Amino acid sequence: MSPKLWKLALFIVGALLLVTNVAFAHPIVNVNGQKDTNEWLDGFGSGGCPALPITNASGIYNSNQGCTGPTGSEFIWTDATGDQRTDHWGGTGNMDLKEFRLTADDTYLNFLIEFSDITNCNAQYIAIAIDTASGGTTYFPDDADTNLPFGYERVIEANTGATGYWTDNSTFTSVGESHCNDSTNLWEIRMPLSGLGMSWPASSGTYNFAVAIFCHQWQDQICDVGGSSDAMDVITTYSGNTWNEVSDGTLDYSFTMSFGPNPVTLASARARTAAWPLAAALIVGSVALGMAWRRRR
């Protein structure tokens, strides 16, 4: 092959690699409890990038909207502050979920979870329930005394003693990574999709998510609150204190995500309630991840 042809071939290969990389939502997430450069989206509310969601609401944000940071997209939930229960940690910011982000690439789900004020990384027990199939267990594991609006196939657990997932109330698998940073008030979690029963492409699949923050106690258990749910803060649209949602023993709120044939770019979004027609789902261009969230009562 002539030098010119070699150069042309190398150029084509390079271009193809670039195209492939561009498709990744987050090729780099360093699980260190910090928002490193170009790791998570930023620039909200300027340059075309929409403002962050209002309290107790979510949105999909994408680098192609003018947001700065990595190429790709994120689901972002803004949680009310000061809504945590006071049974443990005296109602401090250690139990107060502030922001929840989710992104994916074709290998991992990545989470960025911000609290109002982490003074002790041993305080938080993060639980993320995922519904990937019919059936499943309808209450959080580890004696959480909290029911779910669906039967889960996985509950991701992250705290300073354990990182992994439950497949039912008695089976825990240690896998993935998590890291807490009490200076940034951030937890980052990375969990391999292969362990979660989530496959790519998954154009026909939708996955329900429900998120609860518990108090973490010795032996990686959940701090008990006698006679009621042990959830200190949750993702829900219920206003006021978290007790308004969990006093009935059930976290009723979940959000639903559907992943398109191209798994690696989270970029289509539609928030909806159960009462809204499914047809309202908005597909943005050729993007890959459809997301909706719903409230179930």
Ligand SMILES: [Ca+2]
């Ligand atoms: Ca990081």
Ligand SMILES: [Ca+2]
């Ligand atoms: Ca909160």
Ligand SMILES: [Ca+2]
């Ligand atoms: Ca299920």
Ligand SMILES: [Ca+2]
């Ligand atoms: Ca409830």
